[in-house]
């Protein structure tokens with residue numbers, strides 16, 4: 001998805017198709033969202049097949065939809081690619097469960113992923129990132145977006161307890177779930193791609209659990225931890241573990257790489273921001289927040305209205321689907337002045353909602369923040385400059401904002 005909007009243009013909000021994949025691959029969605037925030041903060045669209053959904057685009061409305069499970073439930077699905085098909089994992093999968101059950105499952109898992117808990121991983125993450133960046137330093141073109149898809153696997157693989165030999169396949173499967181129409185990942189129709197990938201991922205985790213039970217082997221990994229969690233006093237079933245493992249795999253794999261590519265792309269477009277961060281590494285944590293705001297890799301999440309809800313000057317009827325556009329909320333000028341300027345010194349960059357808001361706020365945020373900070377520390381320490389070596393290619397998805405290719409060439413920094 002194009003992250004720096006092109007020149008202003010007339011937008012016909014009655015005719016706009018927010019599920020048009022071309023809008024995200026070749027088009028320019030930011031001017032559309034700008035117009036929606038201004039003229040139609042509650043937008044309604046009916047798809048040609050009759051499915052319909054409402055959209056909110058302003059910061060405060062996005063937070064309300066994501067944050068209030070009494071008005072907007074997660075239990076009928078949260079991913080817009082599944083619009084209209086009730087979630088079969090409702091009330092079982094962490095992401096499709098409302099409090100209080102959600103809180104019970106999430107608490108013990110969250111304890112393993114706090115900033116303090118993941119800090120112990122910093123040295124190993126740094127070694128991984130140094131190895132990851134090394135090939136880019138020989139001055140040859142390096143496809144950052146393509147390579148970055150493997151980054152979370154290298155970083156979180158050991159944390160999850162999954163052997164490295166399986167990562168390439170799991171990365172491919174998670175990409176198929178999030179961008180089933182992208183030619184890089186598609187296998188047959190979009191529905192078939194989704195079904196195959198979902199089935200194989202859940203089966204993978206289920207078999208992982210079974211083999212652990214058989215061997216009796218224990219370790220400190222996150223998946224193993226799930227086997228010992230006792231929400232409400234009872235252990236999770238194997239099905240619940242498989243589904244939660246699935247959502248951790250998805251969460252870990254599909255977002256961080258696109259934040260890396262989108263932020264590096266923003267820095268290449270603005271070498272003065274690159275120089276500023278290099279001159280003052282204390283700016284790196286804020287660069288990470290601005291990169292999260294700018295890229296908003298999870299471009300939206302969906303909820304369903306429980307009853308009729310008044311919001312953004314209109315009404316969403318009971319059982320209506322509503323898409324909360326995170327990418328738009330993060331460019332709302334009422335919160336982020338001059339929102340389409342990428343500024344690593346932005347005062348309130350940390351108020352971004354790229355990790356969502358409320359009970360489902362990203363459980364992996366501390367790990368993602370740590371990975372991104374270490375990535376940019378190493379990049380700025382070792383790279384003197386980065387330049388584009390070709391046009392970026394955008395992911396064919398209205399759910400995940402990302403790139404499939406970003407060729408770069410880098411020069412070694414002379415005096416690190």
Ligand code: HEM
Pocket residue numbers: 066074078094095096106156247248249250251252253255256259296297298301302326353354355356357359360361362363364365367368
């Ligand atoms: C830049 C990186 C990331 C971004 C932008 C991101 C974004 C998000 C967002 C917006 C949500 C909220 C979903 C909702 O409201 O329904 C979420 C939830 C979640 N994320 Fe992330 N995520 C990132 C990294 C990660 C990582 C590294 C992991 C795994 C370690 C992860 C695992 C999860 C899980 C399991 C949930 C569901 C939490 C719940 O339902 O309580 N994410 N993420």
